[in-house]
Amino acid sequence: MSHPSATRIGIIGGGQLGRMLALAGIPLGLEFVFLDPSPEACARLVGEQIVADYDELMALERLVSETDVITLEFENIPVAAARFVQERGLLFPGPRALEVAQDRVNEKTLFGTLGIPTPPWRAVDSLEGLRAAVAEIGLPAVLKTRRLGYDGKGQAVLRTPEDIERAWSALGSAPLILEGFIAFRREVSIIAVRSRTGELAFYPLSENTHERGILKLSLSRAHDPLQAEAEAHARKVLETLDYVGTMGFEFFVTDQGLIANEIAPRVHNTGHWTIEGAAVSQFENHLRAILGLPLGSTALRGAAAMLNFIGELPPIERALALPDVHFHGYGKAPRPGRKVGHATLVARNEAERDARLAELLALT
Ligand code: AMP
Numbered sequence: 001m002s003h004p005s006a007t008r009i010g011i012i013g014g015g016q017l018g019r020m021l022a023l024a025g026i027p028l029g030l031e032f033v034f035l036d037p038s039p040e041a042c043a044r045l046v047g048e049q050i051v052a053d054y055d056e057l058m059a060l061e062r063l064v065s066e067t068d069v070i071t072l073e074f075e076n077i078p079v080a081a082a083r084f085v086q087e088r089g090l091l092f093p094g095p096r097a098l099e100v101a102q103d104r105v106n107e108k109t110l111f112g113t114l115g116i117p118t119p120p121w122r123a124v125d126s127l128e129g130l131r132a133a134v135a136e137i138g139l140p141a142v143l144k145t146r147r148l149g150y151d152g153k154g155q156a157v158l159r160t161p162e163d164i165e166r167a168w169s170a171l172g173s174a175p176l177i178l179e180g181f182i183a184f185r186r187e188v189s190i191i192a193v194r195s196r197t198g199e200l201a202f203y204p205l206s207e208n209t210h211e212r213g214i215l216k217l218s219l220s221r222a223h224d225p226l227q228a229e230a231e232a233h234a235r236k237v238l239e240t241l242d243y244v245g246t247m248g249f250e251f252f253v254t255d256q257g258l259i260a261n262e263i264a265p266r267v268h269n270t271g272h273w274t275i276e277g278a279a280v281s282q283f284e285n286h287l288r289a290i291l292g293l294p295l296g297s298t299a300l301r302g303a304a305a306m307l308n309f310i311g312e313l314p315p316i317e318r319a320l321a322l323p324d325v326h327f328h329g330y331g332k333a334p335r336p337g338r339k340v341g342h343a344t345l346v347a348r349n350e351a352e353r354d355a356r357l358a359e360l361l362a363l364t
Contacts, residue, residue: 064088070085093243093265114236
């Protein structure tokens with residue numbers, strides 16, 4: 001039974017991000033309703049679920065009528081569906097942020113307008129167009145689908161001219177973008193939050209390692225020299241889009257500074273360590289932001305490492321045998337390439353964390 005005066009949050013998407021939002025919001029007295037087409041959606045255990053497609057208007061209407069504020073944990077809902085919700089209720093972040101984040105060309109165009117460096121890029125719609133783009137940008141380069149790419153899906157690296165046709169036949173049925181290949185020194189992200197009141201908060205940078213295009217490990221970075229640069233880029237994007245909520249912003253680090261890769265208009269996997277590693281997590285701050293409540297401190301509580309469990313969970317007793325390890329299982333069936341959980345290690349300082357990281361990595 002729901003409490004009649006409780007604030008109810010509607011979430012489009014019912015995956016682990018929705019589940020962790022609810023786990024952060026329940027102590028604040030909030031209640032949650034998820035819209036997700038899968039009856040197995042892993043957030044169903046922490047709220048109510050409407051089982052329907054993201055663009056089913058009757059279901060969206062029901063979500064609006066049963067909740068006070070709506071947000072999303074999945075950015076690829078049709079923009080028309082987001083507009084439909086926005087016309088009837090409160091949706092944060094709004095359709096404009098989705099329009100930008102759903103299409104790599106829109107995203108890079110916005111970065112360019114704001115003076116945020118990107119890899120050189122060209123939109124590609126034909127094999128001749130791809131050849132011309134390769135001639136201009138050079139090799140190596142990365143060919144990506146403009147839309148619906150995630151976890152390295154919809155991407156091909158071109159190293160020699162012979163790769164052009166192969167990559168085109170693998171990806172060419174969708175609109176594409178060719179990006180120059182950045183020989184980065186490391187990859188970092190910033191989790192940034194903007195409230196309905198305009199208040200801003202930024203977490204310390206996260207340093208990220210991907211394996212086969214999927215995030216494997218994130219490390220919190222105290223006092224990274226690139227923190228101010230990342231905050232300045234994120235602030236411009238948040239303010240230009242009049243964005244409300246948590247946003248993840250990924251960068252490549254080069255000798256010339258940060259090069260923007262992409263934004264995610266939602267809580268982000270590289271910010272999962274904030275649950276135990278920061279004073280207030282990215283999930284709670286997202287909820288505070290969309291409700292117009294004061295944002296919480298993003299200060300580190302130690303040096304954190306987050307390891308994703310991909311495909312299957314390790315035995316929980318092995319993870320919990322390690323001191324200061326926090327275990328998160330998402331309640332999802334094992335499947336190759338699927339994120340099914342993560343662990344966070346919080347140590348007193350980066351040296352201690354780095355020394356203990358091997359034990360955490362040995363879990364997978
Ligand atoms: P994305 O889906 O765009 O975030 O790409 C997934 C991963 O592929 C990134 O985190 C990088 O490790 C790699 N990658 C993507 N684009 C580039 C690029 N232009 N140059 C070098 N590596 C890239």
